[in-house]
Amino acid sequence: MRNIYLSQVNYQFGDNVFLPYSVGCLQAYAQSIPAIAANYTFKELLFLREPIETVVKRMEDPDVLGLSCYQWNWRWNEALARAVKAKWPQCLIVIGGPQVPSGQEPLARVSGADLEVLGEGEETFAETLITRLSSNYAGGRNHKPRIEDLSKLPSPYLAGIFDSLLTHYPDLKFHATSETHRGCPYQCTFCDWGSAIYTKVRAFPDSRVEAEYIWMAEHKIELVYNADANFAMLPRDEALIDYLINLKASWGYPKQIRAAWAKNSTKRTFQIAAKLQAAGMNKGVTLALQSLYEPTLKAIKRQNIKWTDWQALAKQYQESQVATYTELIMGLPEETLETFKAGIDQLLEAGQHNGLNIYFCSLLPNAEMTTPAYRNKYGLKSHTIPLLQAHASITPNEITEYGKYVVKTKTADVLDLATFAWAVQTFHTMGLTQWLARKAFEK
DSSP states (O other): OEEEEEEEEEOOBTTEEEOOHHHHHHHHHHTTSHHHHHHEEEEEEEEEOOOHHHHHHHOOOEEEEEEEOOTTTHHHHHHHHHHHHHHOTTOEEEEESTTSOTTSSOTHHHHOOSEEEESOOHHHHHHHHHHHHHHSOOOEEEEOOOOSOGGGSOOTTTTTTTHHHHHHOTTSEEEEEEOOEEOBSOOOTTOHHHHHSBSOOEEOOHHHHHHHHHHHHHTTOOEEEEEEEEETOSTTHHHHHHHHHHHHHHHOOOOEEEEEEOSSOOHHHHHHHHHHHHTTOBOOEEOOOBOOOHHHHHHTTOOOOOHHHHHHHHHHHHHTTOOEEEEEEETOTTOOHHHHHHHHHHHHHTTOOSOEEEEEOBOOTTSGGGSHHHHHHHTOEEEEEEOOOTTOOOOTTOOOOEEEEEEEOSSOBHHHHHHHHHHHIIIIITSTTHHHHHHHHOO
């Protein structure tokens, strides 16, 4: 039997850690194929940021190492790949995930990977394992069409992929990722969802999602993170949330759900959020904007709902005491310091005082904004700096992960925006000057 190791390491926050959902999906699909099940043994899932030497010492003659990569684990995965290749040169190293850039130079030239998988990985990874049985080698880059029928993909939860982790790590509080559909109909240029996964939305069967929720309740999962690009976009989403709320009422779990909410908030979004708030499960609803400056919205291919509609929604959430937050991005094309300030002023006047989150603009590998043509058009300059790890417990001698952030555009120095944003978030959002502002904006 050939040994397979799959890695999707993430940061812990205290004793909280996510189950490695992405590689769990790869394993669940691959081991459902008889030829793979008969010839390969799936060893332990690697999900903790342990010292590389500790992980390698524990490994047993790996034939295939699969690495799920994104910004938060890329350097760690690179180090593991180098160490495994040095000790087991025959091991096939497969890299996938959003960090693998499409249409650019092969990643393997800098990482030592043998095969790079673009897009969804279940079918590609399984075919790679089957090919390796006959030729003992598979290399290069592989990109298959989108998987149209998601019902053929087994759930890693229901397939028992994670059961041993919960048993082996009883002191950890595991969080679970829930995926009810795939795809995003939007093309926001700063997002690799919009650029790399622009497609029609394909849904998993209701029965699968509900069965996964039951698994989460039975295994006392406290937090569910919904990984859909637009949670609450589909009509069925409200019924799924009703099901999840009923499970909490019966089992006590899951306790809360966090989501990437639909980009344009709707009546359905409010109804779902209100139900979650009443059940004590709401972690905050995104009233998405990113910018309020029309030329910027055009440049990033984004269309916000009408401002009057947004104001009405915000008021409805406030009156119902449903927690919300609004996100803005610093360093977007066409934005100036003056338009950035004006946008924040609009939000404060609309009553968004407590939940104003302002982020630096990150250049992601497969986002349109990262392409040379787009960067040249808008004069985007960037620096590579350590990732902000606000929800992580960093250990000594930790391998540092990095991100690429916009520091200057044709129209603004991001440092100026950041200085103003820091002042607003420090003195207002945290409450020091908020009372004065509320009084000033009273009608």
